[in-house]
Amino acid sequence: MRFLLAFLKKYAFFFLFLVLEAVALLWMINRHDYQRSVLSNMSASFTGTVFTVVNNITDYASLGRENKTLHEENARLRNMLLASAPRHENDTIASDTLLYVTPDSSHRRQYVYEPVSFIHNSVHKPNNYIMIDKGSEYGIKEDMGLINSEGVTGIIISKSKHFAWAMSLLNSNIKLSAKIKKNNQLGTIEWDGKDHRYGMLTDIPAHSTVNKGDTIVTSGYSQVFPEDILIGTVEEVTLNKGINMYAIRFRYAADFNSIDYGYVIKNLYVDEIDSISTIEKPVRQ
Amino acid sequence: MIIKNIIRFILLIGVQVIILNKVNFSGYIDPYLYVLFVLLLPFATRKSVLLLLAFLTGAAVDVFSHTHGVHTAATVFLAFLQPGIIRLLSPKQEYENAKQPSIREMGVQWFYFYALLLIVAHHSLLFILESFRFNDLMTLAYRILFSSLVTLVLVLIIQYLFSAKK
Numbered sequence A: 001m002r003f004l005l006a007f008l009k010k011y012a013f014f015f016l017f018l019v020l021e022a023v024a025l026l027w028m029i030n031r032h033d034y035q036r037s038v039l040s041n042m043s044a045s046f047t048g049t050v051f052t053v054v055n056n057i058t059d060y061a062s063l064g065r066e067n068k069t070l071h072e073e074n075a076r077l078r079n080m081l082l083a084s085a086p087r088h089e090n091d092t093i094a095s096d097t098l099l100y101v102t103p104d105s106s107h108r109r110q111y112v113y114e115p116v117s118f119i120h121n122s123v124h125k126p127n128n129y130i131m132i133d134k135g136s137e138y139g140i141k142e143d144m145g146l147i148n149s150e151g152v153t154g155i156i157i158s159k160s161k162h163f164a165w166a167m168s169l170l171n172s173n174i175k176l177s178a179k180i181k182k183n184n185q186l187g188t189i190e191w192d193g194k195d196h197r198y199g200m201l202t203d204i205p206a207h208s209t210v211n212k213g214d215t216i217v218t219s220g221y222s223q224v225f226p227e228d229i230l231i232g233t234v235e236e237v238t239l240n241k242g243i244n245m246y247a248i249r250f251r252y253a254a255d256f257n258s259i260d261y262g263y264v265i266k267n268l269y270v271d272e273i274d275s276i277s278t279i280e281k282p283v284r285q
Numbered sequence B: 001m002i003i004k005n006i007i008r009f010i011l012l013i014g015v016q017v018i019i020l021n022k023v024n025f026s027g028y029i030d031p032y033l034y035v036l037f038v039l040l041l042p043f044a045t046r047k048s049v050l051l052l053l054a055f056l057t058g059a060a061v062d063v064f065s066h067t068h069g070v071h072t073a074a075t076v077f078l079a080f081l082q083p084g085i086i087r088l089l090s091p092k093q094e095y096e097n098a099k100q101p102s103i104r105e106m107g108v109q110w111f112y113f114y115a116l117l118l119i120v121a122h123h124s125l126l127f128i129l130e131s132f133r134f135n136d137l138m139t140l141a142y143r144i145l146f147s148s149l150v151t152l153v154l155v156l157i158i159q160y161l162f163s164a165k166k
Helices: A002-010 A012-029 A031-035 A038-083 A270-276 B002-020 B035-039 B047-065 B070-089 B108-131 B137-163
Strands: A111-121 A127-132 A145-147 A152-159 A164-171 A176-180 A185-190 A198-205 A215-218 A230-240 A245-252 A261-267
Touching: A002 A012, A012 B047, A012 B070, A038 A111, A038 A127, A038 A261, A038 B002, A038 B047, A127 A152, A176 A198, A176 A230, A198 A230, B002 B035, B002 B047, B035 B047, B035 B070, B035 B108, B035 B137, B047 B070, B070 B108, B108 B137
Parallel strands: none
Antiparallel strands: A111 A127, A111 A261, A127 A164, A145 A152, A145 A261, A152 A164, A176 A185, A176 A215, A185 A198, A198 A245, A215 A230, A230 A245
16 A cells, blocks of 8 residues: 555656546547536536627627628618518518518518627638527527628537637538529538638539639528528539549638627527428437 | 735736737737746755646636636646756756756756647647547647747747846
């Protein structure tokens, strides 16, 4: 026993090193469980408060550009309203929403947009995350979509009462179902970790025609995003002869280096859809 | 001494998560200046305390940058190597009268090698753990090389700026 104690004491430094490294590695490996734990909730509240203070200061610097983006978005929405005039006499426009509310049950509304402000974001790490200024208080939950006025930006992965973290599209773990708008070919969005302006679209079969400039949009097959939300435009198409699929490099619609405001998309029927799906859940990330 | 270290801890973590983590120098350059806190801990710090402080430093950066233990692992590794590097660089107990590994007390050349070795060790483990994919080793190597150099330059600049005043 004394020998053992002496041994432990002699190598205490080394053992402590091993223990601390083990804790750090466990933290890395268990990150998904960890996010759902209380500790995450506390740290999100704390870091969120700090980032909000910083964001309040830095917001002033980008007011001019933000104004312009909001202006453009307003114009586009106004166009949408004119283009889709009410088809029924009973249709009304809800004052707090951008879409029509119809008493007709065939026009049931599925998605609600919650405006949020991005308080933390990075673009140059292999795995980037975005923090937003609203959490469970506003009904934000895991697996909700995050967009800004330009296009898709991420998916919510954890939340506290007042804040939530989203996995950015600029994350090596992201896999998002997408399609080419003109011919509805389905593929998967990934990121190779290099340039924050470009992503990869894979699994598009070689028999379809894809050209530079084609639009890539969400497929609507996951419960995260509605159909036809802009993701990016095709930049470069290369044929992967081994599997007869295209590897498509595309430019993100959203400029990840300057995102400040956006919307969380709530799917009102996500629980109902989940409860009736007996097959395995579709790709959601 | 302790208060000075606490202030340095808060300042360096603050600069790291509020400024450096947000600045995109290029795809390859992510300086991690916060290691300076561990580099400047006094020689008299007990080895176990050194490890625990490194753990705290890394964990603080991890919580703020959503990196889940990556910085913790790398910083604990740095602290583990630190006593050995000090012994390696000063075999004749030159630092008997010195209190702190700084340019002022140890000279430019000593501090340069001390910081270089530890920063490269820290950044290597950090970027390997962070990307954890080995199909693009050149990108990984460039990231380690360029980021280490920029961190080293920042560390030396800050040492020059603050060593004259004290």
